[in-house]
Amino acid sequence: xxxxxxxxxxxxxxxxNFTFLVKHEELKRMLYFVFxxxxxxxxxxxxxxxxxxxxxxxxxxxxxxxxxxxxxxLDIDIKKEIEQCHNLYKEFRxxxxxxxxxxxxxxxxxxxxxxxxxxxxxFFRKYYNEIFLNNNSLEFFIEIAYEYVKKGVDDSLFDxxxxxxxxxxxxxxxxxxKYVLKTEEYTKPLMSFQKINTLALMFIKKNxxxxxxxxxxxxxxxxxxxxxxxxxxxxxxxxxxxKFLNTFLxxxxxxxxxxxxxxxxYFKKINDTYGHxxxxxxxKELCKILKKELRQNDIIIRYGGEEFLIFLQIxxxxxxxxxxxxxxxxxxxxxxxxxxKNKEIKFTVSMGLTKINTSLSFExxxxxxxxxxxxxxxxxxxxxxxFEEIKKEENTIKA
Numbered sequence: 001x002x003x004x005x006x007x008x009x010x011x012x013x014x015x016x017n018f019t020f021l022v023k024h025e026e027l028k029r030m031l032y033f034v035f036x037x038x039x040x041x042x043x044x045x046x047x048x049x050x051x052x053x054x055x056x057x058x059x060x061x062x063x064x065x066x067x068x069x070x071x072x073x074l075d076i077d078i079k080k081e082i083e084q085c086h087n088l089y090k091e092f093r094x095x096x097x098x099x100x101x102x103x104x105x106x107x108x109x110x111x112x113x114x115x116x117x118x119x120x121x122x123f124f125r126k127y128y129n130e131i132f133l134n135n136n137s138l139e140f141f142i143e144i145a146y147e148y149v150k151k152g153v154d155d156s157l158f159d160x161x162x163x164x165x166x167x168x169x170x171x172x173x174x175x176x177x178k179y180v181l182k183t184e185e186y187t188k189p190l191m192s193f194q195k196i197n198t199l200a201l202m203f204i205k206k207n208x209x210x211x212x213x214x215x216x217x218x219x220x221x222x223x224x225x226x227x228x229x230x231x232x233x234x235x236x237x238x239x240x241x242x243k244f245l246n247t248f249l250x251x252x253x254x255x256x257x258x259x260x261x262x263x264x265x266y267f268k269k270i271n272d273t274y275g276h277x278x279x280x281x282x283x284k285e286l287c288k289i290l291k292k293e294l295r296q297n298d299i300i301i302r303y304g305g306e307e308f309l310i311f312l313q314i315x316x317x318x319x320x321x322x323x324x325x326x327x328x329x330x331x332x333x334x335x336x337x338x339x340x341k342n343k344e345i346k347f348t349v350s351m352g353l354t355k356i357n358t359s360l361s362f363e364x365x366x367x368x369x370x371x372x373x374x375x376x377x378x379x380x381x382x383x384x385x386x387f388e389e390i391k392k393e394e395n396t397i398k399a
Contacts, residue, residue: 010040012049017057021139024146027211030218035061038221058138060210062217067138067203081196082132085189089132091180097172098128105165123147124165131200141200145207149215155208159201166197236280237287239300245309252299253358253365256311258322261352261369262329265381267306270347278340279306282347285338293332294325311356319355319388326351326384334382348382355388 010016013036022028035043043061048054059066071078082089092098102124109120123144130140148158173193177186232244245252264270264286271279283306290300290310299311310329314322330349337346352373356365368387376385 010036010043010046012046013037013040016045016055018045018059018061021058022142023139024143026150027142027146027214030214031061034214034217034221062213063210067206071199076195076199078196078199081192085192086133088177088180088189089193092173092176093128093133095176097176097179098169101168101172105168108164109161120161127165127200128169131196138203141203141207142211144204145211149208149211162201162204166201170194170197234302237283237302239287239290239302239308241302242304245301245303249362252311253356253362256299256313257317257356258312258314258319259354259356259365259369260310260312260326261303261366261373262308262310262349263351263373263377264306265348265350265377267347270345274341274343274345278345281338281340282345285336286333286347286349289332289336290329293329317355319353319386322353322355323384323386326353330382330384350376350381351384352376353384353386 016036019028019031019036022031032038035046040046044064045055045059045061048059056066056068058068105124106121126140127144130137134140170190170193174186174190177190181189232240232247234241264282267279267282270282283302286308287300287302290308294300294310294312297313299309301309301311303309312322312325314325330351333347333349337344339345350373352369352371352375354365354368354372372385372387372390375390376383379385
């Protein structure tokens with residue numbers, strides 16, 4: 001995709017911490033493609049930053065209220081609850097009761113979930129450590145949600161397995177508390193344990209939903225750009241067509257500083273001698289050479305028939321460099337040949353070059369390049385002439 005299609009990067013991206021919470025490259029790529037380097041005005045993080053000056057670290061670009069804000073409104077401090085019972089949770093992790101809970105759950109899952117057994121084992125082994133020992137980190141919720149979306153785990157399957165796991169954990173945690181604490185002391189840690197598990201499921205489910213929405217937006221935007229690309233591509237040569245020029249003309253003139261008009265010399269003779277099918281082959285061969293010799297961001301447009309426009313971005317507006325690029329193209333085309341109808345076919349091109357002056361209309365810029373092309377043909381073809389050279393010569397004659 002050429003840069004004229006691209007939107008500008010979000011101005012707040014450098015100071016946005018959300019992408020640091022996302023560890024998977026594919027997920028980051030989707031965020032960049034949909035928001036950070038595209039429609040950043042629709043990102044709720046960007047909107048909140050403009051409106052309020054600050055953004056919750058855990059706010060997703062497509063949600064209105066973050067998890068941390070929900071907890072704050074409910075007056076729940078997860079980290080505080082975990083810290084208060086941290087030693088108990090750590091002891092439970094090493095206890096026989098915890099190992100029994102895992103064994104019972106794994107045994108049950110192995111019978112019921114042959115295809116997803118390994119995935120759930122991975123999740124449940126990591127779940128307890130991340131939630132109860134490593135401060136309930138947002139990175140974990142995003143990671144788990146991403147894995148389940150990627151693997152296509154069914155919602156009802158996940159929910160039933162999670163409830164089975166948590167129920168068994170809570171049952172064995174109660175047995176553990178009865179063993180290590182007095183009766184009147186274990187109510188609070190058990191309630192806290194149940195609350196954290198409930199909230200953890202809510203966080204995981206919310207992240208799954210957000211990732212699925214992001215995925216849909218990503219696919220939609222990707223499809224839209226692909227359709228757009230097809231609309232603007234010449235079916236024969238696979239370079240841009242005139243519709244592309246008309247649609248993105250202002251972007252092109254703002255982003256590029258030189259324009260070439262290229263015309264195949266004696267193209268009618270190729271068609272008359274070998275047939276239009278060979279003429280089509282010549283056009284395709286030409287565009288292959290242009291794509292090979294030019295940079296990815298240079299623009300090639302089939303303007304009509306055997307006439308092409310090429311837009312270049314040349315450092316320091318240097319006409320000499322622009323002409324060297326054009327000469328390199330001309331020589332590559334002159335050396336090239338292709339086989340058709342048992343014949344070795346060769347052709348040359350003439351080019352008119354001009355600097356893009358944004359104070360002029362496109363029609364005037366085109367006339368300058370076209371005048372230079374006319375001079376190149378009149379001088380014998382197979383050459384490059386710049387409009388600036390014509391003007392210099394005219395000024396010298398006048399002087």
